[in-house]
Amino acid sequence: MNARARLPTLYIPHGGGPCFFMDPLPGFPPALWDGMAAFLRGIPASIGARPQAVLVISAHWECAEPTVLAAEKYALLYDYYGFPEHTYRLTYPASGSPAVGARVQALLAQAGIATHAEHERGLDHGVFIPFKLIYPDADIPIVQLSLRHDLDPAAHFAIGRALAPLRDEGVLIVGSGLSYHNLRDFFAPDAAANQASAQFDAWLGNAIGTEPAGREHLLTHWQAAPGARACHPRSEHLLPLMVVAGAADGDAGHISYREQLLGKTVSAYRFGNALL
Numbered sequence: 001m002n003a004r005a006r007l008p009t010l011y012i013p014h015g016g017g018p019c020f021f022m023d024p025l026p027g028f029p030p031a032l033w034d035g036m037a038a039f040l041r042g043i044p045a046s047i048g049a050r051p052q053a054v055l056v057i058s059a060h061w062e063c064a065e066p067t068v069l070a071a072e073k074y075a076l077l078y079d080y081y082g083f084p085e086h087t088y089r090l091t092y093p094a095s096g097s098p099a100v101g102a103r104v105q106a107l108l109a110q111a112g113i114a115t116h117a118e119h120e121r122g123l124d125h126g127v128f129i130p131f132k133l134i135y136p137d138a139d140i141p142i143v144q145l146s147l148r149h150d151l152d153p154a155a156h157f158a159i160g161r162a163l164a165p166l167r168d169e170g171v172l173i174v175g176s177g178l179s180y181h182n183l184r185d186f187f188a189p190d191a192a193a194n195q196a197s198a199q200f201d202a203w204l205g206n207a208i209g210t211e212p213a214g215r216e217h218l219l220t221h222w223q224a225a226p227g228a229r230a231c232h233p234r235s236e237h238l239l240p241l242m243v244v245a246g247a248a249d250g251d252a253g254h255i256s257y258r259e260q261l262l263g264k265t266v267s268a269y270r271f272g273n274a275l276l
Helices: 034-041 045-046 098-111 126-133 155-169 191-208 212-220 237-248
Strands: 011-012 053-063 067-071 115-118 144-150 173-179 253-261 264-271
Touching: 011 034, 011 237, 011 253, 034 126, 034 173, 034 237, 045 155, 045 264, 053 067, 053 098, 053 126, 053 237, 067 098, 098 144, 098 155, 115 144, 126 144, 126 173, 144 155, 144 237, 155 173, 155 212, 191 212, 191 253, 191 264, 237 264
Parallel strands: 011 173, 053 144, 053 173, 067 115
Antiparallel strands: 011 264, 067 144, 253 264
């Protein structure tokens, strides 16, 4: 892999199921997901450079140890339920990159982090749904990395820190989750849930903008934040943020997208250059 300008790291929202490729459910605003879709479509221009490959950490894959999916070709996992029939026929024929997968494993091994390789699993909707908008031609190789089952924030920060050299090798590191993920409350017009969402989002934005040492401390102790557990009863949709923040390698972080959806605040974050 050739050296090139350092790429940023991104934490993006992937919406709800195949939300960008269907009409909103009855009773919900017709433009509910339009702002998020526009943000995702704008990512390539905001980066200003074409990656050689993308490494995605999705909320929808957990293993006992970090596991790398780097097949030559992928099937898709339609791991969502109760949506229109056509959403189970969506396609995204991205290729993989075994070479990048091997590099991911080598970097983690250098940091003393044990890994596994997987070659049969398909790409889950936390990958192919947003990337159908980000790179719709599916012409950039994708490698997926699992979360750890234990969802330990410090461990995921360490994983990201080990992977930081990829940014100088043309690999875009993307965490795919949702900064608010309480599905029971998301669709409920609950003032207390809306307030908890606003409080946690404000705290998270401030933590992202903190200098690197302070940022790591805050993010790895996120449960102490106001509204934290009300927004994330389980943290799998937040943990991809820890990986990309770890890979920030001291670069500044900032909010790249923020929107209220049904009263709940959802944000995306970028570490490193906004434009290269």
